[in-house]
Amino acid sequence: DGGITQSPKYLFRKEGQNVTLSCEQNLNHDAMYWYRQDPGQGLRLIYYSQIVNDFQKGDIAEGYSVSREKKESFPLTVTSAQKNPTAFYLCASSIEAWGLAGKGRDIQYFGAGTRLSVL
């Protein structure tokens, strides 16, 4: 059963603590993305990765970090520098990476999300 798996579903962060959100996909997609969703707002891009060992900052990368050591995995760390981390975090993947066949970013699959709250 293919798809994107995010874990945990709920996460609580103490002040000054770094927390890591997991995102795994078995779709063999090259590109993966992290979005932040706040109430009443659209999705905002945090980081994206077009290929293993490469990633780029999105619109709101400050206070976050990522790694892409494997094609299947794209974990997101919310650092203590992120002062307002409470949000719903969504991971996504796309079949075509940027520049291939001129297709661009066609996001077709999202994970179920992780809701992060501050204690």
Add this chain to the structure above:
Amino acid sequence: GENVEQHPSTLSVQEGDSAVIKCTYSDSASNYFPWYKQELGKGPQLIIDIRSNVGEKKDQRIAVTLNKTAKHFSLHITETQPEDSAVYFCAASSFLNNDMRFGAGTRLTVKP
């Protein structure tokens, strides 16, 4: 960069009626326009998309129309059912700048 505006923010219809959600975009280079449905506590799910080389696309009760000249596109849901109740997001993407922007979402409620 691209800016996507979505209206209305909330929409309530009676079961069986039609629902229309509209989005406008600013970047004339945008060429891909997906629509996503998000149920409570879940991730968005792609329900239909359209590329800039067509003006309309239908899939059963769902249709999307695109007016490139006016830079707007719309989602049409006919014969609405209670299970259509969700938040719907539009998005616009351009392969020239590898950027996808989302609208703020429309909360659709279908009353039985």
